[in-house]
Amino acid sequence: MECPLCATNRGDLVWQDECCRVITGNDSAYPGYFRVVWSEHISEMSDLDACARRHFMDVVLAVESSLRAMMNPDKINLASLGNKVPHLHWHVIARFADDRHFPESIWGCEQRCAPTRSAPDCTVLAALISIELDRVD
């Protein structure tokens, strides 16, 4: 069976380099939900060498910092699961105390109907990601 993260972008492309891409999570309940996908089809962080691990986390945390700056969330959730799609990718999710699952994970039980929030502008988000990465290089 073809890997869905190899076959397509699987989300709107926000940012990319030669190693990975940032895509929208496409979940209307979570406008601050993005995925960071490693380009090569591997399954675990520890399959990467030390340099690649660090670069990938730099990108993940650049998305985190950018979402904090743009959305001022109550919490950031980070996760690399891949039980259903074992192609290395991170979930970066801006969480709010009044969102659908808070304080549960977004994979837990729904707690409430949530207010609608605007998604961050993806052009601005991409620019902030690049600025954050320049800071850590």
Next chain:
Amino acid sequence: MECPLCATNRGDLVWQDECCRVITGNDSAYPGYFRVVWSEHISEMSDLDACARRHFMDVVLAVESSLRAMMNPDKINLASLGNKVPHLHWHVIARFADDRHFPESIWGCEQRCAPTRSAPDCTVLAALISIELDRVD
């Protein structure tokens, strides 16, 4: 209200350095569940400077590598959530296709009663974590 991760170890101590500690997850359904806790009370990865972020992830991924070597799991799950306890910590979980929630996250719906598995020997785990960290330094 006092932070539970500041007040106590909150799990059996497996490994520690001056920055962080590895503790058992104490979940009988998940013997390969460990937490990596940053010592200082901060809430997000992006509150750390670049050097500290990298060290913390090196420890998280040393736990991942060690669990893979000791337990040969079907998947590793990594997560930094902190919605209930906003003191920076990572969940590192060895997952098996026949465990209680697979392929859902452990915060999702239970899928089945799971077979009992042995927990890894914490002394061996601590030794492997140190060896892994020596490799990336």
